[in-house]
Amino acid sequence: DADVTQTPRNRITKTGKRIMLECSQTKGHDRMYWYRQDPGLGLRLIYYSFDVKDINKGEISDGYSVSRQAQAKFSLSLESAIPNQTALYFCATSWTSGTGELFFGEGSRLTVL
Amino acid sequence: GENVEQHPSTLSVQEGDSAVIKCTYSDSASNYFPWYKQELGKRPQLIIDIRSNVGEKKDQRIAVTLNKTAKHFSLHITETQPEDSAVYFCAASRQNNNDMRFGAGTRLTVKP
Numbered sequence: 001d002a003d004v005t006q007t008p009r010n011r012i013t014k015t016g017k018r019i020m021l022e023c024s025q026t027k028g029h030d031r032m033y034w035y036r037q038d039p040g041l042g043l044r045l046i047y048y049s050f051d052v053k054d055i056n057k058g059e060i061s062d063g064y065s066v067s068r069q070a071q072a073k074f075s076l077s078l079e080s081a082i083p084n085q086t087a088l089y090f091c092a093t094s095w096t097s098g099t100g101e102l103f104f105g106e107g108s109r110l111t112v113l
Numbered sequence: 114g115e116n117v118e119q120h121p122s123t124l125s126v127q128e129g130d131s132a133v134i135k136c137t138y139s140d141s142a143s144n145y146f147p148w149y150k151q152e153l154g155k156r157p158q159l160i161i162d163i164r165s166n167v168g169e170k171k172d173q174r175i176a177v178t179l180n181k182t183a184k185h186f187s188l189h190i191t192e193t194q195p196e197d198s199a200v201y202f203c204a205a206s207r208q209n210n211n212d213m214r215f216g217a218g219t220r221l222t223v224k225p
Contacts, residue, residue, distance in 0.1 A: 042202055043215040058212065100145050104156040
């Protein structure tokens with residue numbers, strides 16, 4: 001089945017380390033997103049991309065960067081991780097000509113010590 | 114930008130009862146309002162959505178209502194079952210879906 005795959009699924013790192021979370025999709029969707037989930041705060045948009053040459057900041061982009069290496073790949077980087085970036089991160093995709101539904105990956109749990 | 118508020122944060126009901134979750138939004142230009150269900154340890158998945166050109170949409174035991182004047186929308190689950198237990202998120206976005214904002218979530222527990 002076509003899916004959205006995130007790696008790694010779990011990662012523990014130390015303050016100051018550079019971390020990359022990767023997302024790949026086989027759905028053929030053109031739009032990709034990175035969300036962060038924290039208890040009591042819901043899902044907050046970090047960055048989104050409508051195609052390979054399009055990158056846009058979301059609600060909470062500070063401390064993060066992204067790269068859209070291909071239509072199917074969208075990676076999120078934390079250049080210098082800090083403890084308050086400990087969270088569950090979700091990649092999502094959607095289709096420009098679709099209904100607007102977001103299709104989420106399984107999530108990447110990041111812990112920054 | 115858009116701000117979405119969701120209430121209550123937790124909701125506990127007996128099996129068979131109804132559950133209602135309410136959301137308000139701030140951007141009058143928003144016209145797409147989806148609801149996502151996230152089971153424990155799983156990814157969020159769309160369960161129902163509504164666009165601003167309709168006031169109500171129903172799919173079996175779930176329904177969503179929209180009041181554009183008051184800028185609020187609600188999720189209604191009837192005849193709740195234990196498998197309805199999950200966290201539910203409302204969201205709102207404009208036509209091009211470039212900045213969908215989510216509510217903080219409601220943890221629904223259905224007691225057998």
